Amino acid sequence: MDLKELVEQIAVKVAERISELEEASELEVTSCGELCQKPKLLILTEDHGTACHELLENESLKHKYEMICSLNDESQDLQQFDKIVLGSLSNSSLGKITEGIGDTPFTALVIRSILMGKQIIVPNEAMELFQYRETAPKLYYGMMMQKLEFLKHIGIEFCIGDQLEPVIFGDECVTEKNSTAKEDSKALCQPCENISDNSVKFTKRIITERDIREAYEQHATQICISEKTIITDLAREYAEQKGISFTIG
Structure with missing residues (x-):
């Protein structure tokens, strides 16, 4: 076998290998497109x-x-x-x-x-x-x-x-944008604490309607919050319907 024939055979093998790699690459892209589709x-x-x-x-x-x-x-x-x-x-x-x-x-x-x-x-x-x-x-x-x-x-x-x-x-507990500490996240999810028969105190920074419902189930008519507490609109509406007031303390 002379040098020219050897080079031709090598070129054919290289071309076949490149073709195989291209086909495998196309299959991988197709598979990823099917399996990795975003919701x-x-x-x-x-x-x-x-x-x-x-x-x-x-x-x-x-x-x-x-x-x-x-x-x-x-x-x-x-x-x-x-x-x-x-x-x-x-x-x-x-x-x-x-x-x-x-x-x-x-x-x-x-x-x-x-x-x-x-x-x-x-x-x-x-x-x-x-x-x-x-x-x-x-x-x-x-x-x-x-x-x-x-x-x-x-x-x-x-x-x-x-x-x-x-x-x-799907996050269960919503924390403030600037809060990254685990302790802050836990504090936001703490339940309210009874401070009297008709009053409850929240230690959370964000109060939702669900929190007001829980307070109402405890027969609360007054909720004690801090100055920085955020109350959602639905929470305020529910509290107003049930005659629950908010105090700073």
């Missing part, structure tokens, strides 16, 4: 505003989820989404959804999501109802709050805007 997060809004853009630009969420903003397309395939965030919820839609009336693309999609058992999350800032807290007649406002309570009882989650990302990620 999908749907953002539903009644109007195309800024709420959806803030979520779509969130780097932490983009790293974990494939996010889609729907402009109320009733043909949307909801089965593919793991979680759904409502970027807005007007009083009109609140009333319709609780009555099972899906006469708009938005309410129809939300009702379908509920019936399919999807995890639905609503930031308090998306609620139109809270804008009328100071002006609405208490009786009428209480009636609307009962509709909100109904949605909570069927599994829809409500949270303040700062808690939205942890809620989406």
